[in-house]
Amino acid sequence: MVDPTPFPIPEAAMTIRDLTVAYQEGRVLEGVDARFAAGAMTAIVGPNGAGKSTLLKASLDLIARRTGEVRVFGAPFANMRQRVAYVPQRAAVDWDFPARAIDVVQMGLYGETGALGRLTGGLRARAADALARVGMADFAKRQIGALSGGQQQRVFLARALAQGADLYVLDEPFAGVDAATETAIVAVLHSLRAEGRSVIAVHHDLATVPAYFDRVLMLNRRVIAEGPVGTAFTQTTLAATYGTALPQKVPA
Secondary structure, eight states: OOSSOOOOOOOOEEEEEEEEEEEETEEEEEEEEEEETSEEEEEEEEETTSSHHHHHHHHHTTTOOOOOEEEETTTTTGGGGGGEEEEGGGGGGTTTTTOOOHHHHHTTTHHHHHHHHOOOOOHHHHHHEEEEEEGGGGGSBBBBBOOOOHHHHHHHHHHHTTTTOEEEEETTTTTOOHHHHHHHHHHHHHHHHHHTTEEEEOOOEEEGGGHHOOOOOSSSSSSEEEEHHHHHSHHHHHHHGGGOOOOSOOOO
């Protein structure tokens, strides 16, 4: 049963209540409640199969949920889509699609122009600025499929930046990228936080959670713990989240 009390209205970037997702093989997420603080960077961590990507997709109406309610900055997600930018996993993207890097970034502006709308000079400049912000200005006319994995990830982050969103939701942004790209992406995300924007990211490298993130959501089909990294990210919560699958290299 969903808690009938009101959602907390100040500033949660995203609030999830009683979210359950099930596939034919069974429930992937069970009654998840979560509150992602505004103006913070939050990592979602957990073992493979814990439902991390599913949580993002269900929250953003990309897949169906059996139960649950999602609000963004206090309002139903359906009313706040323009304030949210999503960066999917690289593995979920068709890299054979014939588009240049700048074309991909400009796709992030279709919410303002419509799919067949004409980009104004100001919007084109915004797309170019977003590419420059991720260090890809020199690759604007390069075919997206010809770029390295790290370069592709930077382009998709630039597409999200071009939207000018208030909440950035990223699914494994550091997976399969080189160290230089990871450093560049972290710097951009930290700059977004400095601007008062909010970041939620699925993350796998437990060793870098304290350095990269302010808050953490520990997930294994249900919420194990959430809160500031200093209090929620502990050996106890890691053991409860990962069980026997707990990685060897974790923070002390």
